[in-house]
Amino acid sequence: MTDDLAEEVSRDDNGTMPLTIASEDIDLILFDLDNTLYHRHDGLWAEIDKRILAYVCHALGLTPEEARIVQKRYWRQYGTTLMGLMCEHGLAPQPYLEYVHDFDVGRYLQPNPELAAVLAVLPQRKAVFTNATAKHARNVLSTLGILAYFERLIGVEEVGYIPKPQMAAYERCLALLDVPAHRCLFIEDSAVNLPPARALGMKTVLIGAETAGEADFYLERIEHIGRLFNLDPAPIS
Numbered sequence: 001m002t003d004d005l006a007e008e009v010s011r012d013d014n015g016t017m018p019l020t021i022a023s024e025d026i027d028l029i030l031f032d033l034d035n036t037l038y039h040r041h042d043g044l045w046a047e048i049d050k051r052i053l054a055y056v057c058h059a060l061g062l063t064p065e066e067a068r069i070v071q072k073r074y075w076r077q078y079g080t081t082l083m084g085l086m087c088e089h090g091l092a093p094q095p096y097l098e099y100v101h102d103f104d105v106g107r108y109l110q111p112n113p114e115l116a117a118v119l120a121v122l123p124q125r126k127a128v129f130t131n132a133t134a135k136h137a138r139n140v141l142s143t144l145g146i147l148a149y150f151e152r153l154i155g156v157e158e159v160g161y162i163p164k165p166q167m168a169a170y171e172r173c174l175a176l177l178d179v180p181a182h183r184c185l186f187i188e189d190s191a192v193n194l195p196p197a198r199a200l201g202m203k204t205v206l207i208g209a210e211t212a213g214e215a216d217f218y219l220e221r222i223e224h225i226g227r228l229f230n231l232d233p234a235p236i237s
């Protein structure tokens with residue numbers, strides 16, 4: 001491992017944290033979906049975000065400017081816009097979830113053989129835990145060419161529409177996967193979603209970041225996940 005790689009994955013530089021994880025210490029790798037298994041600049045999340053705003057405008061009769069303020073408050077207060085719409089307006093979740101994901105993800109994503117190669121050599125179980133739907137997760141993973149590596153896709157509907165970062169969502173997710181938290185590695189781009197996972201005992205990775213913040217580890221790109229386990233990078237084809 002070079003110094004550069006050590007710098008990328010370690011939580012801090014005071015020598016108290018291991019630079020990598022022993023592969024045998026982890027049974028399951030739990031991945032967030034949006035902006036984690038693909039990159040923020042791919043544009044897919046921007047499309048979802050636009051659709052969320054349009055839905056809030058339509059459902060609450062607001063201008064885009066008003067809707068954005070409401071939406072940001074819901075996100076901070078409840079974890080998702082959907083939970084705010086459900087709690088404060090009694091809206092049903094299904095029409096919202098259908099609308100915000102009703103587009104061809106292939107417009108934004110392409111197969112990612114580099115990611116597929118590294119997932120193929122990691123022996124751990126793999127699952128997705130997303131505030132979106134399992135159907136959306138399936139579309140994304142299928143388009144990226146990595147669906148076969150995942151044993152389960154857990155969408156917000158499977159945890160009673162309770163979103164990350166609410167603790168109950170993580171507890172339900174772990175129960176569905178039947179894995180103890182301390183044997184789990186959780187990978188996520190949204191820093192606010194990491195502390196509950198750490199509190200439960202999961203090892204945490206902040207993705208797309210240049211510092212670890214409150215996570216145990218950080219990576220700039222998901223394709224570098226092998227570095228957490230001190231694996232060589234995937235061969236360049």
Ligand SMILES: [Mg+2]
Pocket residue numbers: 032033034035036188189190
């Ligand atoms: Mg995300």
